[in-house]
Amino acid sequence: PDRAELPHIGDTGPYRGYLGTVHEGSVRTPMMLRWPGKVEPGRVTNDIVAIHDFMPTFAAIVGEELPDDRSYDGVNQLPFLTGEAPESARDALLFFHDSTLMAMKWKQFKLYLKRESPDPEDGRYADLWAPEAFNVVIDPKETNNIAGDGYLWLLSPLLSEVLPFMYSLEEHGLIQPGADERTEGTVTIPFFKQSLVDASLDELKKQAIKKKLFELSGGLIGEDPSAKPD
Template structure:
């Protein structure tokens, strides 16, 4: 998604959010002689689905002992079949973004529930009408969060480990000048939605975040 909601219309939200304006992306494919020009499919697809799809196209074998996260989308792409994917987990608890999951037409963000098919701009929270679905999806997010490696305690990514910002506990106050610079930019942007609360990053234990230039 774009950096401002003005760039993302009609979708709500911006980059670094899990509103549709931050996560909805068209997938455009071109393969002369294989994919008919002008064909469309509105089925759900995630970037992790590309690897198993390419693996099938290349004639490879899908691993059994370490299954891939993605789903083979060959039939959806070439035969206009219905997407085999019905769910996408965007964020789990412990992130700077709201825990978010989409299941079918429904999308849960924290405690907010939207029907993306009927309300693609996410303007009406219907969580009060579907309390059991909210609990079900929250439980699924909690389970997925427990399956995540305990980053920060176990060095599974790099050696020697490098500092990174990760998880809700690592969020705290950034320098005041950075906040003021960001708010100055935000003040120039059209306000399409009510302001929310986004935590500022805090360095993990033993590390330091250095803000330079425009705060990036």
């Protein structure tokens, strides 16, 4: 919708959606940064930076370590902001409604597993008969669903992003803003059989255990999980 159709929410320019949805017109937000002597003036990038990257980035700026008693969704973007790293430390972002995974932005692609109602006052989320995929760089209004053109391979990077997130929920739980106690967190992934998700999580746990054993034993037990095969 544009401003004429929904005057109370403003104009989202070339992007689909409105505030409160997981479309680009809601979540794609311009960011301007001025840091003389640190950030190159006039630099423009379309790389992904998320709001939850701010805390680890600010911690890095002031030279402080984050507490190690919890898991963090954000990543340190200081090298990217200063130009030390050529690319963002993240190439994907997950979008949820409560515990349901709605969509994923990965590089120039957006993959949807659910769809919002076209009525912003409705608040319902419709099931899709199949995932939808869009190249939001060349199709910012998301009018050309490319999922049927061989792009369902995007489900692979989606799993690569959401499974570690689910593992962190099992290990650490959720800590709500201002709270000290952890609460249990769950994730629902449309289109994926729970047995497949559970099997993938089990494999992830095995890898984490191997890595921990390797670290605790000083490399005496097991193999380095980060080592690349010859």
